[in-house]
Amino acid sequence: MKVGAIIAEYNPFHNGHKYQIETFRNEQNIDYIIVIMSGDFTQRGEPAWMPKHLRAKAALMGGADLILELPVYYATGSAQIFAEGAVAHLNALNSVDTLCFGCETEKSETKHLEWIETAADVLLEEPKSFRENLFVALKSGLSYAAARAKALESFIETPELLAMPNNILALEYITALRKTHSSIRPIPVRRKGEGYHSKKTDRTFASASAIRKAFPDITPSAPWFSLPDGTQEIIKTHFNKDFPLMPEDFSAMFASAFLRSAPNLNQYADVTEEISNRMIHYFKQYRTLDDFLLETKNKSCTYSRLCRCAAHILLELRKDTLIQAKTDGFAYYARILGFREKASPLLGYLKKNTSIPLITKMASYPKHLSDNGCHLMEADIRAADYYRTALQIKFGQTLKNEFNQEIIIL
Numbered sequence: 001m002k003v004g005a006i007i008a009e010y011n012p013f014h015n016g017h018k019y020q021i022e023t024f025r026n027e028q029n030i031d032y033i034i035v036i037m038s039g040d041f042t043q044r045g046e047p048a049w050m051p052k053h054l055r056a057k058a059a060l061m062g063g064a065d066l067i068l069e070l071p072v073y074y075a076t077g078s079a080q081i082f083a084e085g086a087v088a089h090l091n092a093l094n095s096v097d098t099l100c101f102g103c104e105t106e107k108s109e110t111k112h113l114e115w116i117e118t119a120a121d122v123l124l125e126e127p128k129s130f131r132e133n134l135f136v137a138l139k140s141g142l143s144y145a146a147a148r149a150k151a152l153e154s155f156i157e158t159p160e161l162l163a164m165p166n167n168i169l170a171l172e173y174i175t176a177l178r179k180t181h182s183s184i185r186p187i188p189v190r191r192k193g194e195g196y197h198s199k200k201t202d203r204t205f206a207s208a209s210a211i212r213k214a215f216p217d218i219t220p221s222a223p224w225f226s227l228p229d230g231t232q233e234i235i236k237t238h239f240n241k242d243f244p245l246m247p248e249d250f251s252a253m254f255a256s257a258f259l260r261s262a263p264n265l266n267q268y269a270d271v272t273e274e275i276s277n278r279m280i281h282y283f284k285q286y287r288t289l290d291d292f293l294l295e296t297k298n299k300s301c302t303y304s305r306l307c308r309c310a311a312h313i314l315l316e317l318r319k320d321t322l323i324q325a326k327t328d329g330f331a332y333y334a335r336i337l338g339f340r341e342k343a344s345p346l347l348g349y350l351k352k353n354t355s356i357p358l359i360t361k362m363a364s365y366p367k368h369l370s371d372n373g374c375h376l377m378e379a380d381i382r383a384a385d386y387y388r389t390a391l392q393i394k395f396g397q398t399l400k401n402e403f404n405q406e407i408i409i410l
Contacts, residue, residue, distance in 0.1 A: 001345070002031045003030070003031065003032050003034060003095050004024055004032070004033045004097065004098045004099070004187075005033070005034045005035070005098070005099050005100070006020065006021070006033060006099070006100050007035075007037075007082075007083070007086040007101065007173065008036075008037050009037065009038045009042050009048070009208075010035075010037055010055045010058065010059050011042055011048050011050065012050050012055060012208060012231055013059050013227075013230070014205075014206065014208055014226050014227055014228070015206075015227065015228060016102075016191065016205045018062045018063060018228045019192045020100065020102060020189050020192075021033060021062060021063040022063060028100075031346075033066075034064075034067075034068065036069075036086050036090065037068070037069060038052070038075035039052045039383060039384065040072075041072055041076050041383055043075060044307050045306075045308035045310055045311035046311070047245040047249065047390070048387075049212045049244045049246075050243045051243055051391070053337060054234050054242065054243065056338040058231045058234050059338075060338050060339070060408060062230055065339060065346060066336065066338075066339040066340075067337040069336075069380065070082075070085060070086055070089070071085065071335075071376045071379070071380055072317065072376075072379050072380050073085070073322055073325060074086065078305075079145070079172045080172050082169070082172070083176045084172070086173075087176035087177055087180065087182065087184075088180070088329055088330035089334060089356070091182050091184065092331035092354060093350055093353065093356075095349055095350050095353045097184065098187050099184050099185070099187065101166070101169065101170045101188060101189070102170070102188075102191040103166055103170050103188040103189070103190055103191060104161065104166045105161060109189065112188050112190075113174075113186060113188050115161070116174050116186075116188075117178075118155065118156055119152055119155065119162070120171060122156075124178060124179060130151050130155065133150065134147055134148060137150040137151055141299045143299070143301075145168075149162045149163070170188065174186055205226065206223050206226035210223070211223055211227070212244070215235070242399070247307075249393075250289055250386070251287075251289040251290075253314060253390065254289050254310055254313070254314050257316075265279060265280070265313060267318055267319060268309070268313050268317060268319065269317045269318065269319050270312055271309045274300070275305075275309055279306075279309075282296045289310060293307060314386065315379060315382055315383050317379055321372060321375045321379075325376065328372060332356060332370065332377075333356050333358075333359050333365065333376075334356055335380070336360050337408060338407055338408030338410070339408075339410075340410050341410065359377075362381075362403045363403055365377050384401070384402045385401065385402070388400075
C-alpha cells in the first residue's frame with residue numbers, strides 16, 4: 001500500500017487543490033491520500049470561511065481519502081509550528097510514504113526541491129554567518145520571519161521566492177522532515193494558476209482568498225468555475241445558513257476574552273511583552289477586532305502575527321501547554337473528520353501501524369490521552385464551540401457540537 005499525505009487548510013477547497021490531489025496520485029502512483037487539515041481556525045489566526053466538516057466533505061468529494069484534523073494549537077501557530085505539528089502527526093502514523101506540497105517557482109520541481117533543501121540545511125545547521133545576518137536583521141526591526149528570510153539571502157539563489165506563502169510552508173515542511181529524520185519523501189507540485197494572495201477570479205484556478213472575497217452572496221457572477229462540483233454543491237446548500245464567518249464576527253467574543261485576560265496576556269502562545277503592552281494600549285479605543293489589530297501592528301509586530309495572538313487569547317492557547325507539546329514531540333492523537341468508504345483498508349493499515357490513538361468518538365478521548373494531550377483536545381473543542389456559537393448568533397440556527405457531529409463518510 002502506497003500512502004501519500006497533504007497538509008492543507010482548504011479554505012475553501014478549489015480547483016487548484018483538486019489538481020494537486022490528482023497530480024500527486026497519478027504521478028506517484030498513490031493508493032490513498034491522507035489530508036491533515038486545519039480545523040475551524042486557520043494559520044493566520046482567523047476563523048475558517050467554512051466549517052471544518054464541510055471543508056472535509058468538499059476535500060473527500062474532490063479526491064482525498066481520509067481527513068484528519070490538525071490540532072488548533074498548531075493550526076494557528078507560526079509557519080514553523082504549523083509544519084512541525086503536522087509533520088509530527090504524519091510521522092506518528094508510521095504509514096505515510098510521501099508528503100506533497102505546492103510550490104511557486106519557474107524552476108523544475110526537482111530543482112525547486114533542491115533549492116528548498118539547501119535553505120533547510122542552513123536553518124538546521126545555523127552557520128555563524130547566518131546567525132550574524134539574522135541578528136543584524138532582527139536589530140533593524142524586522143519580524144523574525146522576515147529577518148530569517150533576509151539572513152538566508154546569501155545562501156540561496158533567487159531568495160525572493162521565500163516571500164511566497166507556499167514556498168515558506170514548503171521550507172518549513174522540509175526542515176521538519178529533516179529535523180525528525182523522517183522517512184517521508186517530499187514531493188513538490190507546482191501551484192496551478194493564481195498566487196496565494198491574488199485577487200483575480202476570472203479563471204479556473206483562482207486563489208482561496210480571491211474566492212472568499214468574491215462571495216458576498218450567491219450570484220451568477222460568483223467564481224463557480226474556480227470550484228469543483230462538490231464545493232459548488234456545498235456552497236449552494238449551506239451559504240448564509242452554516243457559513244461564512246469573518247474575523248469581525250468574533251469582535252465581541254474577543255473583547256470579552258481580552259478584558260478577562262489583560263493582566264496576564266503573555267501567558268498565551270506568541271504573545272510577547274511588547275505585543276501585550278501594545279494591545280493593552282490600543283484596546284482603549286477598541287471598536288472591532290480587525291480595526292484593533294490594524295492599529296496595533298508595526299514593523300516587528302506584523303498583522304499576521306497579531307491575528308494569531310488574538311486567536312490564542314480568544315481560545316486560551318497557553319505557552320506552557322505548547323512548550324510541553326514540543327517536548328513530547330507534538331503528536332498525541334489523530335482525530336478523524338471524514339473518509340471515503342473505499343478507504344476502509346487504509347484505516348485498518350493505520351490502526352495496525354500508528355503510535356498515536358485514532359480518535360473517532362469524542363466522548364472516549366480522555367481515556368486515550370495524556371494530561372497535555374487532553375489539554376490540546378480541550379482546546380480543539382473550545383475552538384469549535386466558539387466557532388459554532390458565532391455561527392448560531394449570525395445565522396440563528398442550532399448546530400451540532402463536537403460530541404454530536406458525525407464523521408463524514410462518502
